[in-house]
Amino acid sequence: MGLVCRLLEERGIATVYVATGRDLTMLVKPPRALFVNHPMGNNFGPAGDVEMQADILRTALALIYSAEQGGDLVDYPSDWPETFRFAPGASA
Amino acid sequence: MESIKYVDALNDYYGAMGNPPYRWTINETAPLHRLDKPLSECVVSLLTSGGVSQCSMPAFDPDARNDHRLDAIDRGVDAADFQIHDSYYDHRDADRDINCILPLERLREMADSGEIGKVADRLWSGFMGRIYNRTKVLEETGPAFADALQEDEVDLLVAVPS
Numbered sequence: 001m002g003l004v005c006r007l008l009e010e011r012g013i014a015t016v017y018v019a020t021g022r023d024l025t026m027l028v029k030p031p032r033a034l035f036v037n038h039p040m041g042n043n044f045g046p047a048g049d050v051e052m053q054a055d056i057l058r059t060a061l062a063l064i065y066s067a068e069q070g071g072d073l074v075d076y077p078s079d080w081p082e083t084f085r086f087a088p089g090a091s092a
Numbered sequence: 093m094e095s096i097k098y099v100d101a102l103n104d105y106y107g108a109m110g111n112p113p114y115r116w117t118i119n120e121t122a123p124l125h126r127l128d129k130p131l132s133e134c135v136v137s138l139l140t141s142g143g144v145s146q147c148s149m150p151a152f153d154p155d156a157r158n159d160h161r162l163d164a165i166d167r168g169v170d171a172a173d174f175q176i177h178d179s180y181y182d183h184r185d186a187d188r189d190i191n192c193i194l195p196l197e198r199l200r201e202m203a204d205s206g207e208i209g210k211v212a213d214r215l216w217s218g219f220m221g222r223i224y225n226r227t228k229v230l231e232e233t234g235p236a237f238a239d240a241l242q243e244d245e246v247d248l249l250v251a252v253p254s
Contacts (some may be wrong), residue, residue, distance in 0.1 A: 001116040001139070001219050001236065001251050001253045002117070002137075002230065002250075002251075002253070003226060003229055003230065004115060004120070004122055004219055004234050004237060004251070005249070005251050006122060007123045007229075007230060007234040007235070007238060008128045008130070008234075008237070008238050008241065008249060009122075009123040009124060010123050010125075011235075011238040011242070012125055012242075013123050013125065013238065013246055013247070013249055014126075014127050014247060014248045014249070015241070015248070015249045015250075015251055016248070016249075016250055017251045017252075017253065018226045018250070018252050018253075019252060019253055020176065020252050020253075020254065021095075021253070022095040023095070023097055023098055023099050023147075024098050024099060024116075024253075025098065027118050027119070027120040027121060027222055028115060028116075028117050028118075029117050029120070029121070029122045029124055030251070031125070032121060032124070032143075035095070037093070037095050039181075039182060040180075040181040040182070040254050041142065041182050041183045041184075041185060041186050041192065041193060042185055042186075042192050042193075042197070042254075043190065043192065043193055043252050043254060044191060044193065044195050044198070046185060047185040047186070047188040047189035047192055048188075048189055050198070053191045053192070053195050053198045054195075054201065054202075055199045056171070056195075057195050057202070057250070058202075059122045060208075060250055061131060061136070061197070062200075062251070064129070064131070064248055065131075066126060067124065068123075069124060070121060070122030070123050070124035070209070071119070071121060071122035079093075080093070080220050083093055084093075084096075085096065086098060086101040086102075086105070087108050087181065087237070088105060088179060088180045088181070089179055089180075090151045090181070090182035090184070091146040091168050091182055091184050091187070092181050
């Protein structure tokens with residue numbers, strides 16, 4: 001998906017990538033990325049947490065204007081309340 | 093907590109399944125298109141790669157590889173009208189609240205309050221993980237997606253990988 005963002009940017013469409021994989025994002029280097037240290041699948045927070053969902057979305061959209069160069073990655077300040085891990089097969 | 097090392101975890105996981113080594117894309121620079129209008133005038137769309145489809149549509153293959161399917165989702169869709177099929181992440185929260193990965197209700201609220209110009213006519217689901225034939229993305233599916241976004245006069249896309 002990071003490749004798609006790069007292609008869109010070259011076509012004049014601004015993008016922001018809201019990722020839960022910091023190392024993956026650093027490799028692909030989408031034009032603008034907000035890293036959220038949550039489990040994959042909780043990019044915008046827990047189910048029902050409207051306030052956090054809105055705040056992460058607003059923070060991501062603000063990056064459209066604040067990013068200084070292509071490939072900028074910003075860390076969203078959030079502490080997920082539990083330890084988590086890569087969880088393939090947790091649900092299908 | 094420290095962020096998960098997904099590259100190592102995925103290499104181990106794919107390898108244990110007998111898949112060939114994944115050749116990760118490594119870029120040193122990135123393009124950047126600067127918008128010359130305020131957010132309050134922008135048309136905004138969303139893209140999820142999390143195996144999300146509307147209930148009336150076929151499910152995504154949860155174990156897909158090289159799946160270039162891309163679904164358009166009407167911007168007025170009911171937030172409960174989704175199913176998720178993807179074996180590679182825990183989507184139990186997103187099953188209950190699609191806004192965890194596709195914050196369409198939050199985006200509609202921002203349009204209602206005037207923070208963004210409008211929600212694009214179409215939101216999107218596709219480009220699931222494990223795409224090995226990236227040339228097809230760069231030469232076919234990616235450009236076709238750009239055409240569709242431009243048709244909808246999209247200024248800005250929020251892309252949500254999972």
